[in-house]
Amino acid sequence: xxxxxxxxxxxxxxxxxxxxxxxxxxxxxxxxxxxxxxxxxxxxxxxxxxxxxxxxxxxxxxxxxxxxxxxxxxxxxxxxxxxxxxxxxxxxxxxxxxxxxxxxxxxxxxxxxxxxxxxxxxxxxxxxxxxxxxxxxxxxxxxxxxxxxxxxxxxxx
Amino acid sequence: xxxxxxxxxxxxxxxxxxxxxxxxxxxxxxxxxxxxxxxxxxxxxxxxxxxxxxxxxxxxxxxxxxxxxxxxxxxxxxxxxxxxxxxxxxxxxxxxxxxxxxxxxxxxxxxxxxxxxxxxxxxxxxxxxxxxxxxxxxxxxxxxxxxxxxxxxxxxxxxxxxxxxxxxxxxxxxxxxxxxxxxxxxxxxxxxxxxxxxxxxxxxxxxxxxxxxxxxxxxxxxxxxxxxxxxxxxxxxxxxxxxxxxxxxxxxxxxxxxxxxxxxxxxxxxxxxxxxxxxxxxxxxxxxxxxxxxxxxxxxxxxxxxxxxxxxxxxxxxxxxxxxxxxxxxxxxxxxxxxxxxxxxxxxxxxxxxxxxxxxxxxxxxxxxxxxxxxxxxxxxxxxxxxxxxxxxxxxxxxxxxxxxxxxxxxxxxxxxxxxxxxxxxxxxxxxxxxxxxxxxxxxxxxxxxxxxxxxxxxxxxxxxxxxxxxxxxxxxxxxxxxxxxxxxxxxxxxxxxxxxxxxxxxxxxxxxxxxxxxxxxxxxx
Numbered sequence: 001x002x003x004x005x006x007x008x009x010x011x012x013x014x015x016x017x018x019x020x021x022x023x024x025x026x027x028x029x030x031x032x033x034x035x036x037x038x039x040x041x042x043x044x045x046x047x048x049x050x051x052x053x054x055x056x057x058x059x060x061x062x063x064x065x066x067x068x069x070x071x072x073x074x075x076x077x078x079x080x081x082x083x084x085x086x087x088x089x090x091x092x093x094x095x096x097x098x099x100x101x102x103x104x105x106x107x108x109x110x111x112x113x114x115x116x117x118x119x120x121x122x123x124x125x126x127x128x129x130x131x132x133x134x135x136x137x138x139x140x141x142x143x144x145x146x147x148x149x150x151x152x153x154x155x156x157x
Numbered sequence: 158x159x160x161x162x163x164x165x166x167x168x169x170x171x172x173x174x175x176x177x178x179x180x181x182x183x184x185x186x187x188x189x190x191x192x193x194x195x196x197x198x199x200x201x202x203x204x205x206x207x208x209x210x211x212x213x214x215x216x217x218x219x220x221x222x223x224x225x226x227x228x229x230x231x232x233x234x235x236x237x238x239x240x241x242x243x244x245x246x247x248x249x250x251x252x253x254x255x256x257x258x259x260x261x262x263x264x265x266x267x268x269x270x271x272x273x274x275x276x277x278x279x280x281x282x283x284x285x286x287x288x289x290x291x292x293x294x295x296x297x298x299x300x301x302x303x304x305x306x307x308x309x310x311x312x313x314x315x316x317x318x319x320x321x322x323x324x325x326x327x328x329x330x331x332x333x334x335x336x337x338x339x340x341x342x343x344x345x346x347x348x349x350x351x352x353x354x355x356x357x358x359x360x361x362x363x364x365x366x367x368x369x370x371x372x373x374x375x376x377x378x379x380x381x382x383x384x385x386x387x388x389x390x391x392x393x394x395x396x397x398x399x400x401x402x403x404x405x406x407x408x409x410x411x412x413x414x415x416x417x418x419x420x421x422x423x424x425x426x427x428x429x430x431x432x433x434x435x436x437x438x439x440x441x442x443x444x445x446x447x448x449x450x451x452x453x454x455x456x457x458x459x460x461x462x463x464x465x466x467x468x469x470x471x472x473x474x475x476x477x478x479x480x481x482x483x484x485x486x487x488x489x490x491x492x493x494x495x496x497x498x499x500x501x502x503x504x505x506x507x508x509x510x511x512x513x514x515x516x517x518x519x520x521x522x523x524x525x526x527x528x529x530x531x532x533x534x535x536x537x538x539x540x541x542x543x544x545x546x547x548x549x550x551x552x553x554x555x556x557x558x559x560x561x562x563x564x565x566x567x568x569x570x571x572x573x574x575x576x577x578x579x580x581x582x583x584x585x586x587x588x589x590x591x592x593x594x595x596x597x598x599x600x601x602x603x604x605x606x607x608x609x610x611x612x613x614x615x616x617x618x619x620x621x622x623x624x625x626x627x628x629x630x631x632x633x634x635x636x637x638x639x640x641x642x643x644x645x646x647x648x649x650x651x652x653x654x655x656x657x658x659x660x661x662x663x664x665x666x667x668x669x670x671x672x673x674x675x676x677x678x679x680x681x682x683x
Contacts, residue, residue, distance in 0.1 A: 003210065029521060030521045030522060032523065034522075034523060052213065052214075056220070057219060057220050096519075099519035099520070100519050101517050101518055102516040103516070103602045103604035104457070106606070121521060126216070130208045131214070132207070132210075143207045144205055146205055146206075147204050147205070148233070148235050149203065150234050151194075151202050151234055154410060
């Protein structure tokens with residue numbers, strides 16, 4: 001058997017076209033290919049996050065939607081373009097004010113957009129490093145661990 | 158057909174229940190043990206999988222196990238399902254209640270750090286100038302600690318410090334200290350902080366659990382029967398005598414209601430589950446303190462510094478510079494002359510040779526990667542476990558309007574931290590920062606934050622022991638003051654928790670209580 005990702009493309013369902021385009025751009029900025037490793041776009045991270053956030057609690061969904069909308073709004077205001085159409089320098093101008101160290105990851109920044117940036121940064125990095133592409137590139141065979149199946153699940157008859 | 162009546166019913170199969178079974182069965186006492194969950198099979202129930210083949214690519218199903226920060230998509234099925242057995246709290250006072258109902262309970266997965274409490278903890282009221290002391294001292298429990306340490310095969314280095322009592326250790330081999338560790342150790346010693354090494358239960362075959370160290374000894378006597386998937390609703394009471402006489406339970410799969418008879422009931426379901434059971438049974442609370450004095454440990458604080466000589470890959474090229482870890486048992490408030498803005502203390506773990514984390518910087522992409530490469534292998538970091546103050550106001554009670562999947566009313570938890578916890582954490586972070594600065598290292602990240610109450614998985618109290626039946630639920634042998642054939646042998650009995658992992662103390666107290674119970678039964682007193 002092979003994975004569905006070997007034969008098919010994921011279809012995005014949650015973010016709007018504009019939000020998804022901003023997410024794609026952001027993912028590529030945060031985790032480009034580096035040091036011979038695949039980047040977020042190689043690892044289909046935007047599509048994966050569209051799926052993950054789509055099944056996440058409402059506060060997480062709002063964080064992402066508002067954050068991506070804000071990237072587009074600021075891009076429009078400063079450069080009269082959507083975030084996805086900016087060049088690297090222009091993108092940097094938008095996202096740099098939103099970056100902040102988060103020394104205690106369980107206490108995200110109070111500013112909602114800095115909170116969004118911290119969350120998206122962490123999610124993009126993790127989704128890339130957990131991807132098939134990352135773990136099988138360069139002859140690697142990583143990412144495998146023991147998984148606990150459901151243990152004596154409640155009898156359904 | 159009347160079923161036999163067992164001498165003792167034990168509820169729960171973790172370290173405390175397993176120890177009770179082992180001791181009681183060794184005295185020829187017939188025991189039946191009810192465990193809420195199933196027995197796990199390490200072969201059948203685990204499969205090797207790649208993280209990218211998991212449905213959520215390792216993130217875990219969103220919304221599942223939100224209070225178990227230790228959960229991952231790989232281990233999600235080992236924890237109690239929060240939807241099946243919920244609990245409630247006020248939104249502004251979150252609580253992390255982390256549970257395992259598999260046979261063996263949390264003893265299957267614990268970190269194996271193994272410490273004794275000291276008289277700084279047992280005699281807390283005199284040391285702290287406030288609060289309540291235990292009704293026992295180290296001398297009362299020391300022989301039991303020694304027997305437990307032999308069973309668990311605890312490896313440690315003896316120090317001879319009163320705040321860090323030595324145990325019945327097997328020889329521990331620690332790698333020689335790296336240069337950075339030696340430097341930190343010298344700086345700590347100059348400040349009067351004792352530096353030691355971790356003490357760990359080696360167990361047998363990589364496992365230091367009830368299921369391999371305790372239950373087999375009980376089973377081999379033929380005096381223990383274990384029933385899995387048995388969820389206890391209520392302890393039953395003989396209305397005429399006021400003594401307990403068994404328990405009502407429901408089968409996890411079929412939902413059949415059952416009753417088991419026993420002459421004595423020993424609760425070992427884990428601190429809060431034992432208390433929940435007693436509160437739902439409406440017994441043994443003439444003191445009014447049942448459910449109160451809930452406490453655990455603060456886990457958190459992180460101070461990370463970088464060693465200049467180890468940056469840019471130089472760590473790997475300089476063997477013996479980085480690596481290893483040091484363990485500092487509590488070094489605060491050990492003498493009356495140590496005047497702090499907090500009571501009690503914390504232990505500190507210092508480790509050398511890690512890297513920086515991405516969240517420590519306001520960078521991304523190539524610039525971030527450059528920073529991570531720059532600091533990789535060059536970092537020394539400190540973190541702590543600290544002792545929370547047991548307060549009457551921090552408590553659990555029954556929430557009658559919410560029930561679990563079997564219709565049993567759930568717990569409502571109310572736990573708030575105070576200045577003492579924050580001041581302790583701040584002192585720890587400042588102390589580590591000063592140490593690393595004195596070492597000539599560059600601070601990269603510092604936080605004095607810590608996890609919510611309950612995160613440590615060391616929740617204790619709520620059925621505390623004491624000599625005074627007006628202010629305690631149990632006597633010093635874990636016997637309830639109100640009902641002489643009812644015992645609680647898990648962490649619920651604690652008066653204070655210390656910074657120490659509670660497993661050795663829970664196991665020793667359960668052993669001591671079980672020996673006492675066996676003797677009382679032989680005398681016909683119980």
